[in-house]
Amino acid sequence: MTPSAPSIEELLLPLLVRAGQSDTLRADSLGLWHVGEERFWLPRFVFQRTSVVKPRITLGLFACIHGDEPAGALALGDLVQALDENPGMGREYQLWIYPLCNPTGYLAGTRHCAAGKDLNREFWKGSGEPEVVLLEKELRSKKFDGIISLHTDDTSDGVYGFVRGATLTEHLLKPALAAAEEALPRNQKAQIDGFHAVDGIIRSAYDGILCAPPETRPAPFEIILETPHHACVSLQRQAFVLALKAILVEYRRMLSFAANI
Numbered sequence: 550m551t552p553s554a555p556s557i558e559e560l561l562l563p564l565l566v567r568a569g570q571s572d573t574l575r576a577d578s579l580g581l582w583h584v585g586e587e588r589f590w591l592p593r594f595v596f597q598r599t600s601v602v603k604p605r606i607t608l609g610l611f612a613c614i615h616g617d618e619p620a621g622a623l624a625l626g627d628l629v630q631a632l633d634e635n636p637g638m639g640r641e642y643q644l645w646i647y648p649l650c651n652p653t654g655y656l657a658g659t660r661h662c663a664a665g666k667d668l669n670r671e672f673w674k675g676s677g678e679p680e681v682v683l684l685e686k687e688l689r690s691k692k693f694d695g696i697i698s699l700h701t702d703d704t705s706d707g708v709y710g711f712v713r714g715a716t717l718t719e720h721l722l723k724p725a726l727a728a729a730e731e732a733l734p735r736n737q738k739a740q741i742d743g744f745h746a747v748d749g750i751i752r753s754a755y756d757g758i759l760c761a762p763p764e765t766r767p768a769p770f771e772i773i774l775e776t777p778h779h780a781c782v783s784l785q786r787q788a789f790v791l792a793l794k795a796i797l798v799e800y801r802r803m804l805s806f807a808a809n810i
């Protein structure tokens with residue numbers, strides 16, 4: 550890690566400050582664990598526009614499961630700010646936000662966690678890694694309607710994404726990538742990260758990635774957004790926020806359309 554990399558508290562500061570000042574955001578921890586003498590926690594934030602009790606669309610937003618990809622964590626802070634500035638956009642949603650899924654890796658500036666594992670290959674395999682145990686429990690109990698993971702790719706020159714789960718997922722990623730193009734170009738290659746891709750969309754994925762429990766029915770929509778790691782961080786953050794906002798708008802539109810059929 551470069552000496553200038555922010556501490557965990559600094560990385561999360563925009564979200565922590567907002568949680569302290571705003572009724573729409575609440576902060577807590579998914580759980581604690583120790584590595585040697587050091588104690589780590591998995592931060593969680595919940596965004597909800599009003600306190601009115603009603604059915605809401607629940608989404609899980611995950612970032613920094615690869616410790617050396619902090620742009621996603623910063624972007625989730627930007628998203629909450631954007632939602633506060635545009636109250637209509639977060640309407641009907643309850644967003645569960647996990648900005649730092651690999652705090653030990655983040656502090657070391659590494660993709661892997663302190664135990665040397667790529668946490669994004671450990672899911673639903675009986676992993677004993679504390680981050681994975683906590684997140685699997687959360688994914689099982691929350692039963693999210695949609696799951697979005699933010700990553701950065703140091704081999705890509707453009708934005709792209711993976712789709713999984715519900716068949717409508719692709720119809721959410723398309724407008725998301727189109728929106729992100731306002732900030733960064735899309736990766737149009739036919740082969741990305743070893744996978745076949747069309748217009749920046751990949752329909753398969755690595756085994757063991759953070760996703761809904763395999764037995765979940767109906768399957769939620771699942772999107773993995775990737776920005777080019779070498780691009781300016783502020784542009785990556787913008788691309789993420791543009792894409793996330795597009796997904797929120799489009800998913801609500803799809804649901805209201807379905808409700809009116």
Ligand SMILES: [Zn+2]
Pocket residue numbers: 615618699700701
């Ligand atoms: Zn990653």
